[in-house]
Amino acid sequence: MSKYLVNLKINNMPIAVEEGTTILEAAKKLNFRIPTLCNHPDLTVAGNCRVCVVEVKGARLLAAACATPVSEGMEVFTNSEKVRVSRKHIVELLLSEHNADCTKCFKNGHCELQDLASEYRIGDHVFLDLVKPESLIQDISSPSIVKDDSKCIRCQRCVRTCAELQGVSALAVVNKGDHQKISTFLNKPMHEVVCTNCGQCINRCPTGALTERNYIEEVWNAIYDPSKFVVVQTAPATRIALGEDLGIPVGERVTGKMVASLKKLGFNKVLDTDFTADLTIMEEGTELLTRLKRALVDKDEKVVLPMMTSCSPGWIKFQEHMYSDMLDNLSTCKSPQQMFGAVAKTYYADKINIKAQDMVVVSIMPCVAKKFECERPEMRDSGYQDVDYVLTTRELAMMIKQAGIDFNKLSDEHYDSILGESSGAAVIFGASGGVMEAALRTAYEIVTGREVPFTNLNIQPVRGMEGIKDATIKIKNVKPEWSFLEGVDLHVAIAHGLANARQLMEKVRKGEAAYHFIEVMGCPGGCLGGGGQPIPTSPEIRKKRSEAIYQEDEDMPIRKSHENPEIVEIYKEFLGEPLSHKSHDLLHTHYKPRKRY
Amino acid sequence: MENNLKKVDIIFEVDDKCTPLEVLDKTLKRSADDIILDLIDSGLKGRGGAGFPTGLKWKFTRNETGDVKYVICNADEGEPGTFKDREILDRVPEKIFAGMTICGYVVGAKEGYIYLRGEYNFLLKNLMKKLEDFNNALKKRNIDFRIYFKSGSGAYVCGEESALFESMEGKRGEPRNKPPYPTVAGYNSKPTVINNVETLVYTTMICHMGPEKFKALGTSDSRGSKVFSVSGDTPIPGIYELELGMPLHEFVNEFGDGDTKAVQVGGASGHCVPRKKFNDTIIGFEGIPTGGSMMIFNSSRSMYNVLHDYLEFFTEESCGQCTPCRVGCQQLLKGIEAVKRGERPPAYLDDLKKLTGTMKIAAKCGLGQSVGNPFNSIIDNFREEIIY
Ligand SMILES: Cc1cc2nc3c(=O)[nH]c(=O)nc-3n(C[C@H](O)[C@H](O)[C@H](O)COP(=O)(O)O)c2cc1C
Ligand code: SF4
Ligand code: SF4
Ligand code: SF4
Ligand code: SF4
Ligand code: FES
Numbered sequence: 001m002s003k004y005l006v007n008l009k010i011n012n013m014p015i016a017v018e019e020g021t022t023i024l025e026a027a028k029k030l031n032f033r034i035p036t037l038c039n040h041p042d043l044t045v046a047g048n049c050r051v052c053v054v055e056v057k058g059a060r061l062l063a064a065a066c067a068t069p070v071s072e073g074m075e076v077f078t079n080s081e082k083v084r085v086s087r088k089h090i091v092e093l094l095l096s097e098h099n100a101d102c103t104k105c106f107k108n109g110h111c112e113l114q115d116l117a118s119e120y121r122i123g124d125h126v127f128l129d130l131v132k133p134e135s136l137i138q139d140i141s142s143p144s145i146v147k148d149d150s151k152c153i154r155c156q157r158c159v160r161t162c163a164e165l166q167g168v169s170a171l172a173v174v175n176k177g178d179h180q181k182i183s184t185f186l187n188k189p190m191h192e193v194v195c196t197n198c199g200q201c202i203n204r205c206p207t208g209a210l211t212e213r214n215y216i217e218e219v220w221n222a223i224y225d226p227s228k229f230v231v232v233q234t235a236p237a238t239r240i241a242l243g244e245d246l247g248i249p250v251g252e253r254v255t256g257k258m259v260a261s262l263k264k265l266g267f268n269k270v271l272d273t274d275f276t277a278d279l280t281i282m283e284e285g286t287e288l289l290t291r292l293k294r295a296l297v298d299k300d301e302k303v304v305l306p307m308m309t310s311c312s313p314g315w316i317k318f319q320e321h322m323y324s325d326m327l328d329n330l331s332t333c334k335s336p337q338q339m340f341g342a343v344a345k346t347y348y349a350d351k352i353n354i355k356a357q358d359m360v361v362v363s364i365m366p367c368v369a370k371k372f373e374c375e376r377p378e379m380r381d382s383g384y385q386d387v388d389y390v391l392t393t394r395e396l397a398m399m400i401k402q403a404g405i406d407f408n409k410l411s412d413e414h415y416d417s418i419l420g421e422s423s424g425a426a427v428i429f430g431a432s433g434g435v436m437e438a439a440l441r442t443a444y445e446i447v448t449g450r451e452v453p454f455t456n457l458n459i460q461p462v463r464g465m466e467g468i469k470d471a472t473i474k475i476k477n478v479k480p481e482w483s484f485l486e487g488v489d490l491h492v493a494i495a496h497g498l499a500n501a502r503q504l505m506e507k508v509r510k511g512e513a514a515y516h517f518i519e520v521m522g523c524p525g526g527c528l529g530g531g532g533q534p535i536p537t538s539p540e541i542r543k544k545r546s547e548a549i550y551q552e553d554e555d556m557p558i559r560k561s562h563e564n565p566e567i568v569e570i571y572k573e574f575l576g577e578p579l580s581h582k583s584h585d586l587l588h589t590h591y592k593p594r595k596r597y
Numbered sequence: 598m599e600n601n602l603k604k605v606d607i608i609f610e611v612d613d614k615c616t617p618l619e620v621l622d623k624t625l626k627r628s629a630d631d632i633i634l635d636l637i638d639s640g641l642k643g644r645g646g647a648g649f650p651t652g653l654k655w656k657f658t659r660n661e662t663g664d665v666k667y668v669i670c671n672a673d674e675g676e677p678g679t680f681k682d683r684e685i686l687d688r689v690p691e692k693i694f695a696g697m698t699i700c701g702y703v704v705g706a707k708e709g710y711i712y713l714r715g716e717y718n719f720l721l722k723n724l725m726k727k728l729e730d731f732n733n734a735l736k737k738r739n740i741d742f743r744i745y746f747k748s749g750s751g752a753y754v755c756g757e758e759s760a761l762f763e764s765m766e767g768k769r770g771e772p773r774n775k776p777p778y779p780t781v782a783g784y785n786s787k788p789t790v791i792n793n794v795e796t797l798v799y800t801t802m803i804c805h806m807g808p809e810k811f812k813a814l815g816t817s818d819s820r821g822s823k824v825f826s827v828s829g830d831t832p833i834p835g836i837y838e839l840e841l842g843m844p845l846h847e848f849v850n851e852f853g854d855g856d857t858k859a860v861q862v863g864g865a866s867g868h869c870v871p872r873k874k875f876n877d878t879i880i881g882f883e884g885i886p887t888g889g890s891m892m893i894f895n896s897s898r899s900m901y902n903v904l905h906d907y908l909e910f911f912t913e914e915s916c917g918q919c920t921p922c923r924v925g926c927q928q929l930l931k932g933i934e935a936v937k938r939g940e941r942p943p944a945y946l947d948d949l950k951k952l953t954g955t956m957k958i959a960a961k962c963g964l965g966q967s968v969g970n971p972f973n974s975i976i977d978n979f980r981e982e983i984i985y
Contacts, residue, residue, distance in 0.1 A: 045774065046918075047774040047919075047961060048918040048919045048920070048961065049919070049920055050919050050920050050921055050959050050960070050961065051920075053958075053959045060958070061958050061959075061966070062958045062959050064774060064961070067774035068774070068776070069776065082958065085951070085954070085955065086921075086955040086958060086959045089921070089951075089952055089955040089959075090920050090921060090955070090959065093920050093921065093924035093925060093928065093952075094920055094924065096924060096928065097924050097927075126948060127928050127932075127952075128928060128931045128932065128935060128941075130924065130927055130928070130931070153920075154917065154918070154920075154923065156918070173769060173771075173917075173918075175917070176752060176754070176913070176914065176915065176916050176917045177911075177912050177913040177914060177915045177916075177917050177923065177926070178912050178913070178915075178917070178923070178926070178927050179913075179917075180915075180916070180917025180918070180923060
């Protein structure tokens with residue numbers, strides 16, 4: 001259905017926009033910025049903060065620009081006296097309820113409320129202080145997330161994020177009136193509820209009410225400790241987003257600068273999670289082929305299909321809570337971060353002659369769930385906690401600023417070796433569909449001896465931002481040892497964002513979907529949209545990050561995991577072969593059912 | 598003093614020669630458009646508080662396309678000092694059912710719901726029986742309309758129509774953004790007529806007696822009569838059906854105890870009228886409208902306490918989602934306390950009055966928008982009582 005054009009005037013300037021456009025969107029087209037707090041491009045409209053109010057000629061009430069569609073002949077004023085007085089009142093009211101100790105706040109300098117307060121020069125407090133003493137006690141139970149109710153402005157972005165994007169609803173609005181607040185089930189600590197630690201709520205919280213648990217000081221201390229050998233690994237999606245927090249436009253890759261800055265920060269070795277992403281492909285690809293063989297040849301009834309990826313710890317915890325009957329579907333492979341930690345404190349430590357107990361492994365991740373993951377009791381296969389500290393992309397940016405490094409002026413540097421070499425297949429782990437594509441590039445070649453039949457190795461059907469994608473790959477002319485796969489249609493599906501994952505799981509559980517392999521990433525867009533990535537996020541920003549990731553892949557000399565020479569070497573020298581005994585000890589894990597609330 | 602106050606008996610009148618079902622039978626023989634014309638002609642405006650012309654509301658809903666529409670009777674009656682809907686539900690429920698059925702016929706709805714205030718669940722047993730009989734009567738007549746009860750959640754804000762829909766849909770009772778209005782997207786996002794209990798009874802009675810008789814009552818802006826809940830310092834508290842458009846002094850003469858200092862017209866969200874303004878205050882849409890509550894205060898009452906009670910009520914009953922209301926109510930409450938204790942100067946009351954100006958135009962729903970009514974009318978007329 002084609003849409004009508006609606007004519008209106010905003011601040012006396014005429015404009016015609018499609019029916020259904022909000023005043024906020026129409027004003028943006030005319031370059032009038034209307035402040036917002038509860039509105040977010042990824043979420044449904046709430047219209048509850050009211051800072052976006054505008055005057056509509058002839059109307060008794062001000063209209064919330066984010067929630068009001070335009071209508072024919074409408075005359076809107078975005079900065080009339082009434083609007084200014086009301087908007088200032090609203091900001092003052094929010095601040096009166098707010099524990100505005102900005103200097104101590106993790107969001108200082110990155111806070112939408114602070115910006116608004118400074119824009120309106122809210123000086124003397126007109127109104128009475130309403131901060132409730134009980135709200136000052138922070139919830140620091142989770143290793144990933146800090147919840148500080150005294151900083152909450154009740155915009156409900158987190159609630160909508162958790163429900164609409166993630167289908168988890170760990171956070172909800174409770175009580176009414178002056179007692180209304182954002183709470184967990186029975187007001188339990190975050191660590192004891194269904195929260196997956198995905199951090200998507202953090203990405204959308206306009207204030208310091210939800211932030212990552214930060215480990216910046218711990219990492220500095222490790223760096224300064226002469227008895228420690230500190231190695232750092234960087235996840236695929238960090239290199240395409242770090243620049244955003246350091247004054248570089250969205251979508252610009254900063255791999256070389258990131259490596260250079262990490263060296264300047266004083267890490268002893270700068271290594272790459274992409275290496276273990278390649279390792280994951282070897283293990284997980286082989287696991288898939290093994291499961292297929294057991295199902296198709298051995299007719300083993302215990303083998304569980306579809307196999308599901310396991311590199312996203314938010315997704316893993318979601319599955320443990322919500323679909324604990326399907327834990328056997330999950331690949332037993334650890335995430336690349338945890339494979340890295342286990343390999344670093346064994347194989348690598350031996351190679352460079354450092355004792356594992358003297359090594360500190362730090363991860364730079366686009367993710368806050370990885371902070372939880374590294375503390376899981378299952379993740380100590382080196383005999384020590386395999387990964388010691390996880391920093392988000394945002395925390396790394398802060399460290400770079402603290403160190404006074406002029407990031408923009410850095411010359412590109414290379415990862416150290418070994419554990420620094422990787423393929424293009426590894427970097428696309430950062431985008432939804434990337435693990436699938438990387439696995440297919442390798443598995444198809446193992447089975448047929450030929451490259452995947454897609455132009456330039458780019459498997460387009462598994463790419464893109466659609467919530468659930470599926471594809472079928474026909475396997476033909478296989479090598480003799482894989483004859484049982486001859487002519488098989490391999491059905492795969494990909495979901496990103498846990499609400500989409502939930503939909504896909506329901507289909508699988510009901511038996512409506514005959515897939516062999518499913519990739520799930522906990523965050524919208526995959527890790528590039530992870531809970532630890534620079535704020536803000538939006539569909540456009542994620543699209544640009546995604547383009548950067550695929551460009552990074554194309555620019556890599558090696559595009560397939562099994563061709564990474566360091567991977568070849570680690571199997572030769574240390575692991576033997578995929579799914580070997582040693583692999584099982586170090587690189588694989590198991591999961592545990594958790595409560596549904 | 599002469600008293601022209603006119604008591605009326607339409608709502609509770611029981612006419613054995615014409616039962617609500619008989620009104621229904623005769624009305625459904627007429628065309629929907631004729632019924633709408635009569636309602637518009639009668640001048641009936643909603644009795645739930647907002648005073649929207651009922652005929653127009655039905656017409657807008659009728660004009661919406663789509664085969665699923667709803668009729669909802671708002672029986673949440675949460676406004677402090679209002680208890681007239683309870684009486685109507687208890688005494689003449691068939692008139693409500695008939696009004697809903699007529700509405701269903703007019704707008705093309707097949708389902709009607711009565712959203713009953715949680716506290717009124719004790720009425721349910723009696724009501725269920727009568728509703729069953731009524732639904733059976735509809736079935737026998739081959740009228741494709743059924744009525745159901747839904748129990749309210751007990752929050753005042755759930756009487757606000759869009760919060761009521763949210764609550765009926767099993768969600769948290771938070772008011773929605775408007776537009777869209779209920780006539781376009783109400784319950785389950787379908788076109789919905791929502792009317793107050795009393796409004797629906799009047800529609801039945803207008804269909805029964807014709808618009809002329811109704812129109813003959815009241816004034817040009819406020820046609821007909823209305824049921825009042827009279828409470829406070831009065832020797833004769835209770836429910837009274839009175840002609841609209843009366844001057845307040847006549848009301849006070851009839852119901853006051855001889856020492857009336859002020860009347861709160863329209864419940865906590867209404868206006869407080871002081872004695873000196875009784876003579877030139879009209880009760881009706883041209884003057885001070887009311888959903889029915891009339892609270893009378895004599896000189897023994899502290900208006901500070903009255904205002905404090907109201908503000909406590911709003912501070913608790915705000916759904917809490919929008920800033921002007923959630924925080925504004927707290928500031929008003931804490932603000933008058935601070936002035937009373939001398940922690941803020943009397944002029945702070947003027948800052949708070951300005952704040953109510955913002956609440957009135959920027960709050961998301963009628964609750965936050967109307968807190969300024971009692972606040973300003975009490976501060977303006979009883980400033981000394983607030984400060985000292
Ligand atoms: C906070 C709030 C509470 C309300 N409570 C009620 C109520 O209890 N009963 C009612 O009929 N209308 C109530 N209303 C008005 C309804 O939103 C709506 O206007 C009314 O039900 C429409 O019916 P009418 O046109 O017959 O008056 C309330 C409005 C607000 C803002
Ligand atoms: S949330 Fe924002 S306004 Fe509040 S203390 Fe933190 S930086 Fe300041
Ligand atoms: S971290 Fe994820 S799951 Fe947990 S509350 Fe936030 S959005 Fe919900
Ligand atoms: S925690 Fe953050 S996102 Fe959630 S309501 Fe509070 S301020 Fe908004
Ligand atoms: S005005 Fe009050 S009751 Fe209405 S939506 Fe806002 S907070 Fe809720
Ligand atoms: S941004 Fe429009 S109401 Fe919050």
